[in-house]
Amino acid sequence: MPDLTHVAKLASVLCCGVLLAGCNFFGSSEASDAQKRGADLIRANGCATCHSIPGIGDARGNIGPPLDRIGTRVFIAGMLRNTPENMVRWLKNPQAIIPGNAMPNMHLNDAQARDITAYLAELH
Numbered sequence: 001m002p003d004l005t006h007v008a009k010l011a012s013v014l015c016c017g018v019l020l021a022g023c024n025f026f027g028s029s030e031a032s033d034a035q036k037r038g039a040d041l042i043r044a045n046g047c048a049t050c051h052s053i054p055g056i057g058d059a060r061g062n063i064g065p066p067l068d069r070i071g072t073r074v075f076i077a078g079m080l081r082n083t084p085e086n087m088v089r090w091l092k093n094p095q096a097i098i099p100g101n102a103m104p105n106m107h108l109n110d111a112q113a114r115d116i117t118a119y120l121a122e123l124h
């Protein structure tokens with residue numbers, strides 16, 4: 001007869017794992033308010049039309065690069081060091097940085113660009 005206590009322990013560990021995995025980053029309290037606002041702004045501004053972005057519904061746009069690991073990328077658009085300040089600059093006016101590139105100036109204000117930056121920084 002197998003040791004049922006052992007099986008029960010294993011089962012509870014597995015369940016915990018599934019629950020934790022299910023409780024994704026953005027549903028959890030770990031996501032800061034800025035990140036949550038950032039996610040809403042990403043949805044509201046249609047970034048998903050051009051980018052695939054984890055955590056943003058079915059964002060599968062393929063005009064711009066995927067943003068799935070943008071938090072670890074060294075350069076933004078291959079041009080700017082990937083710092084929060086530079087990401088804000090890029091988001092506020094990508095045309096000023098690479099004139100003629102396909103990402104439009106979305107007219108984000110500073111606070112909006114910062115919230116989106118907080119969201120993107122967590123994509124690893």
Ligand code: HEC
Nearest residue numbers: 045046047050063064065075076077078098101102103106
């Ligand atoms: C009309 C299409 C379009 C829209 C809408 C758009 N982007 Fe982009 N985005 C691009 C393109 C194209 C690039 C690549 C620019 C380049 O490298 O020259 C880009 C680049 C980026 C980059 C740098 C990516 C990298 O790999 O370095 C970030 C970050 C980014 N976009 C975020 C956003 C966010 C956030 C929004 C919404 C506020 C948004 N984009 C809206 C087309 C778009």
